[in-house]
Amino acid sequence: MGSKRVKVNKDFAxxxxxxxxxxxxxxxxxxxxxxxxxxAVMALEKVPADIRKEGEVxxxxxxxxxxxxxxxxxxxVMAKVRIGHFAEAxxxxxLGVDFIDESEVLxxxxxxxxxxxxxxxxxxxCGARNLGEALRRIEEGAVMIRTKGEAGTGxxxxxxxxxxxxxxxxxxxxxxxENLLKNKASNLxxxxxxxxKVKKIKRLPxxxxxxxxxxxxxxxxxxxxxxxxxxxxxxxxxKSKEPRKMAEAIVNAVINYNNSDILAEISKDIGSPMTGxxxxxxxxxxxxxxx
Amino acid sequence: MKVGILGFQGAIEEHEKILSEYGxxxxxxxxxxxxxxxxxxxxPGGESTVMRKFLIEYGLKKLFKETAAHIPVWGICAGSxxxxxxxxxxxxxxxxxxxxxxxxxxxxxxxxSIKNIDISKLGISNYRxxxxxxxxxxxxxxxxxxxxxxxxxHVFLQKDNIMLTTxxxxxxxxxxIYNHFLSI
Numbered sequence: 377m378g379s380k381r382v383k384v385n386k387d388f389a390x391x392x393x394x395x396x397x398x399x400x401x402x403x404x405x406x407x408x409x410x411x412x413x414x415x416a417v418m419a420l421e422k423v424p425a426d427i428r429k430e431g432e433v434x435x436x437x438x439x440x441x442x443x444x445x446x447x448x449x450x451x452x453v454m455a456k457v458r459i460g461h462f463a464e465a466x467x468x469x470x471l472g473v474d475f476i477d478e479s480e481v482l483x484x485x486x487x488x489x490x491x492x493x494x495x496x497x498x499x500x501x502c503g504a505r506n507l508g509e510a511l512r513r514i515e516e517g518a519v520m521i522r523t524k525g526e527a528g529t530g531x532x533x534x535x536x537x538x539x540x541x542x543x544x545x546x547x548x549x550x551x552x553x554e555n556l557l558k559n560k561a562s563n564l565x566x567x568x569x570x571x572x573k574v575k576k577i578k579r580l581p582x583x584x585x586x587x588x589x590x591x592x593x594x595x596x597x598x599x600x601x602x603x604x605x606x607x608x609x610x611x612x613x614x615k616s617k618e619p620r621k622m623a624e625a626i627v628n629a630v631i632n633y634n635n636s637d638i639l640a641e642i643s644k645d646i647g648s649p650m651t652g653x654x655x656x657x658x659x660x661x662x663x664x665x666x667x
Numbered sequence: 668m669k670v671g672i673l674g675f676q677g678a679i680e681e682h683e684k685i686l687s688e689y690g691x692x693x694x695x696x697x698x699x700x701x702x703x704x705x706x707x708x709x710x711p712g713g714e715s716t717v718m719r720k721f722l723i724e725y726g727l728k729k730l731f732k733e734t735a736a737h738i739p740v741w742g743i744c745a746g747s748x749x750x751x752x753x754x755x756x757x758x759x760x761x762x763x764x765x766x767x768x769x770x771x772x773x774x775x776x777x778x779x780s781i782k783n784i785d786i787s788k789l790g791i792s793n794y795r796x797x798x799x800x801x802x803x804x805x806x807x808x809x810x811x812x813x814x815x816x817x818x819x820x821h822v823f824l825q826k827d828n829i830m831l832t833t834x835x836x837x838x839x840x841x842x843x844i845y846n847h848f849l850s851i
Binding site: 380383384385387388390391392393394395410411413414415416446450451452469472473474475497498499627631632 | 675679681697712714744745770776777779780797798800835
């Protein structure tokens with residue numbers, strides 16, 4: 377992939393900033409998301425909460441459904457592929473989706489390697505729990521990072537942990553000298569140039585969203601306050617009692633994340649959020665997939 | 668000088684950073700009070716559907732149009748859609764300039780690109796414009812001046828205080844378009 381392509385893809389991710397990207401499984405949901413103010417939609421076969429319940433292999437969405445979604449909405453359309461499944465990625469690239477999420481929410485296809493994303497023209501977003509994961513994905517060609525959180529749980533605890541971990545690890549680079557930085561780079565399995573850049577700019581060199589467990593407007597505001605550039609909401613919308621209201625409320629919360637009076641207003645009468653799960657009760661931890 | 672940036676969604680921080688290099692303060696515009704005491708207004712890149720929705724739902728339509736008509740205003744990509752009176756051949760009730768613009772006219776992200784733009788009317792040569800799922804200007808009234816061309820397409824228009832670019836000057840280190848906007 378040429379450097380112009382990388383730039384234009386990294387820049388595209390900046391257009392999502394301060395926005396909400398919503399998981400949808402069909403064109404009807406996509407339309408609801410667009411009307412509620414989503415800045416993009418993410419097409420997938422089943423929302424994470426259902427994937428979690430069914431315990432079956434989760435794969436890229438049906439191409440027909442992705443195409444319908446692309447024809448239905450005018451906002452960008454993203455879609456998920458399994459970790460390491462570059463054939464699924466090739467299919468999505470040929471469809472012309474705007475962004476690919478190489479996602480731990482689907483069943484991994486490769487236990488060792490991620491997709492060499494730099495070989496594609498289409499941009500990729502990947503999940504990360506810590507700085508090492510984020511930087512390894514960026515070196516593979518990801519132009520956008522999101523916390524993994526723990527998708528489908530409606531529990532924000534893991535997303536908070538991952539966002540704070542990345543922020544703390546970046547902060548910790550501040551005091552260290554060049555030699556230690558070289559060690560750090562080799563420990564994390566990333567290039568010295570990349571980690572040097574992170575140290576210099578004091579943030580990831582790509583757009584960084586929060587994902588995995590956002591279920592309420594307050595959850596979305598919390599992640600924005602922690603420094604997220606924007607929010608992915610998966611099951612949180614279409615597993616809530618009133619998806620339209622919840623979708624609008626979450627977008628409003630991202631717009632007004634630093635105004636608690638308005639957040640209080642937004643959080644009123646929005647129907648029950650999705651049922652949340654405690655981490656201890658989970659049979660599978662999706663976030664440990666793909667390091 | 669204080670520049671207001673429509674603050675609902677999109678690449679807002681990028682403008683804030685650049686304007687701070689000039690020593691100019693900025694405010695994110697989200698409600699009526701925010702319009703007070705701004706000298707210029709930027710409608711950033713992002714999703715025009717989102718900006719449009721909240722401009723209307725937050726009751727800002729009238730104030731937005733009045734303000735934009737009186738002070739220098741710059742719409743970038745999605746912002747140029749917001750300011751155009753016709754979008755995809757349909758009337759846009761937020762529009763303040765007689766431009767007909769087509770959304771996502773170059774295609775999807777795979778068709779986004781960096782192109783050399785001719786801005787010789789402003790004495791700007793070798794300008795590289797970043798186009799991201801860009802709209803295309805398909806028509807405009809005679810009294811609007813075209814300042815930039817990519818091949819035979821108009822990508823940079825101005826009429827008095829109103830300026831549109833379908834490309835993104837906030838994503839490069841080239842400050843010449845900013846210099847022009849700040850001089851209006």
